[in-house]
Amino acid sequence: MIKNWFKNIGPGPLVAAAFIGPGTVTLCTIAGVSFGYALLWAMVLSIVATIVLQEMSARLGIISQKGLSEIIRTEIKNPIFRNLAILLILSAIVIGNAAYEAGNISGGVLGLETIVGNPILDFGGLSINTLSVIIGVIAFILLYIGNYKVLERALISLVILMSLAFLITAIMTKPNLSEIFKGMFVPKFPQDSILTIIGLIGTTVVPYNLFLHAALVKEKWKGESDLKYAQKDTIIAVILGGIVSMCIIISAAAIQTQEINNAADLAKGLEPLFGSFAKYFLAIGLFAAGITSAITAPLAAAYVATGCLGWNTNMRSKKFRSVWIFILVLGVLFSSLGIKSIEIIKFAQVANGILLPVIAGFLLWIMNKKSLLGIHSNNLKQNIFGLVILAITIFLGLKSILKVFNLL
Numbered sequence: 001m002i003k004n005w006f007k008n009i010g011p012g013p014l015v016a017a018a019f020i021g022p023g024t025v026t027l028c029t030i031a032g033v034s035f036g037y038a039l040l041w042a043m044v045l046s047i048v049a050t051i052v053l054q055e056m057s058a059r060l061g062i063i064s065q066k067g068l069s070e071i072i073r074t075e076i077k078n079p080i081f082r083n084l085a086i087l088l089i090l091s092a093i094v095i096g097n098a099a100y101e102a103g104n105i106s107g108g109v110l111g112l113e114t115i116v117g118n119p120i121l122d123f124g125g126l127s128i129n130t131l132s133v134i135i136g137v138i139a140f141i142l143l144y145i146g147n148y149k150v151l152e153r154a155l156i157s158l159v160i161l162m163s164l165a166f167l168i169t170a171i172m173t174k175p176n177l178s179e180i181f182k183g184m185f186v187p188k189f190p191q192d193s194i195l196t197i198i199g200l201i202g203t204t205v206v207p208y209n210l211f212l213h214a215a216l217v218k219e220k221w222k223g224e225s226d227l228k229y230a231q232k233d234t235i236i237a238v239i240l241g242g243i244v245s246m247c248i249i250i251s252a253a254a255i256q257t258q259e260i261n262n263a264a265d266l267a268k269g270l271e272p273l274f275g276s277f278a279k280y281f282l283a284i285g286l287f288a289a290g291i292t293s294a295i296t297a298p299l300a301a302a303y304v305a306t307g308c309l310g311w312n313t314n315m316r317s318k319k320f321r322s323v324w325i326f327i328l329v330l331g332v333l334f335s336s337l338g339i340k341s342i343e344i345i346k347f348a349q350v351a352n353g354i355l356l357p358v359i360a361g362f363l364l365w366i367m368n369k370k371s372l373l374g375i376h377s378n379n380l381k382q383n384i385f386g387l388v389i390l391a392i393t394i395f396l397g398l399k400s401i402l403k404v405f406n407l408l
Helices: 002-007 013-021 022-035 042-066 070-077 079-116 130-145 147-170 177-185 195-204 207-220 224-253 263-274 278-310 317-336 342-366 368-375 380-402
Strands: 120-123 126-127
Touching: 013 042, 013 147, 013 177, 013 207, 013 224, 013 278, 022 079, 022 195, 022 224, 022 278, 042 070, 042 177, 042 207, 042 224, 042 342, 042 368, 042 380, 070 079, 070 207, 070 278, 070 342, 079 207, 079 263, 079 278, 079 317, 079 342, 079 380, 126 130, 126 317, 130 147, 130 278, 147 207, 147 224, 147 278, 195 380, 207 224, 207 278, 207 342, 278 317, 342 380
Parallel strands: none
Antiparallel strands: 120 126
């Protein structure tokens, strides 16, 4: 039975790996330190929203056997709208993932540094962090092999490692279970918590995952008889990903000090309370979160760029490889030299803030096209859920744009 279950695991864990990056870990840490268990309900809301959108994306990929960016190129008939959509998608996903890649690699480095220290290499007056290069090389090898099965197995192993690390850390803090359930199902808005709530939802409902999922399901499954496997795979993976995020919030709630800015600080904060073991479990979790996102971000960008531009979306094609190599090299360079690409990240946040409601709206429109999906188009319940989530994404998008321009 377990063997059969493993055989039917699809891209779901890759999607979970993509949304639990160092940014999510840091935000969940801050949520736990600042507000205890009070914002766990925001994670529950995020999980439901992510399941609804990712299920649509997976259904679209299996039935059409095309990626989301390919469908946008073929289904938007007006050339002005089509070109605008493609420009926005390329800006948000390709440039955005290049900007975030340095953060993904740096997050993995933070985890490793807690265990092995900080090996810096001086090279012609430049200080290069060798751990950034090591993570970059691991990501390069896995992506270059270009075999979906190898990539899937490697990422599933890392996701299991990450999940266990954060789960054990949370259990070590001996949390109050009744308070946890209250935090999960009774929405509260503590003072100054609104930006953190928006952040928790925004870091889980990720635009590039919708493209990644639609592209990857067709590597795994080929027909409508596989839809039930894809749905189960999506639901289980996103719920597990959400539990990992909740475990980080729960662990951080045990810390008494407010001087916590990232997961490395959380590791140090847990050490006096629960010994060095907590620090190591957390460090392993952070390393796994960093490296999985460092692999999935270039992969998503490559699928998006090749789909939008009408190139071959085969993982071993030269153009596909050139996109992810560009993003990975940029990430390693910025991370190892400690360059803070603040302006690029701001641009990426604005582009993603606009893109999420646009893609959620487009996905809803496409999922109602009988000519493309036949009997697998959305039913009334799916549309109601979709419209509620679309309203949330519009709200999120506006807030993230206002925040970037310091209008919030």
